[in-house]
């Protein structure tokens with residue numbers, strides 16, 4: 148019975164007969180995925196080569212190791228990695244540079260707002276920003292870092308260097324998702340590298356010997372793996388927290404943290420009742436503005452001008468049906 152390790156290496160050998168245990172083909176000689184050791188004899192450590200030369204065999208075998216042997220399917224490997232990378236940088240760029248929902252007003256509008264609020268006796272800080280001198284829309288908050296009011300403010304993210312609000316929250320979620328995909332790629336790539344390049348296995352040598360061997364086999368790869376695992380943990384926590392708030396609670400991070408400050412939330416010791424929560428399915432459709440070729444009709448709200456929680460979902464004065 149051939150072991151899974153033997154099968155993997157034999158498949159990576161590129162069309163040659165399968166062999167038991169380690170494959171005995173030279174690294175990359177016939178275009179297939181190279182294996183370690185390059186000859187039949189065992190060596191304690193791989194040869195010292197440049198970093199690029201070390202990474203190349205690993206990247207060749209990371210995606211679709213069987214299909215990659217066939218030239219006509221080789222493009223799938225690059226295509227998958229390329230799309231993940233492009234989507235990651237696109238969503239990061241949009242989170243970083245796009246308008247998060249800045250509430251703008253001219254000097255004339257500011258004077259008019261102050262006079263109107265003063266005459267009606269409602270010039271209080273719950274609806275008026277004394278820094279921006281504007282009437283704050285519902286769900287907005289003044290960002291102390293950026294010194295501006297943001298519509299549907301979620302939080303200020305130092306990681307993307309921008310506020311996360313109504314204008315870029317979807318892109319921020321896309322950034323987290325593709326960042327998680329990229330981290331998984333990194334972890335998978337590291338594991339493939341060790342299987343190919345390091346003359347040790349977990350089952351044969353035990354846990355501590357295995358860890359020591361892979362750490363000395365390529366310290367750079369080991370460092371990359373530790374970094375990936377660290378970032379994997381906090382990104383998973385963050386994206387799960389965000390999805391829970393968006394889909395299940397229908398509130399932002401700011402509203403969840405400061406729910407008692409806002410009159411329109413009913414807060415108990417165990418739950419927060421939000422007037423913006425329309426059910427998990429509807430919340431997701433509205434948040435991501437999913438249309439699916441006309442199958443859904445998301446309710447799109449201009450949160451920069453929405454000053455009331457009394458939504459009219461049919462007239463277009465509040466929620467606007469698309």
Ligand SMILES: [Zn+2]
Pocket residue numbers: 276277278279280288289290294295296
């Ligand atoms: Zn403000």
Ligand SMILES: [Zn+2]
Pocket residue numbers: 290291292293294302303304309310311
């Ligand atoms: Zn900010």
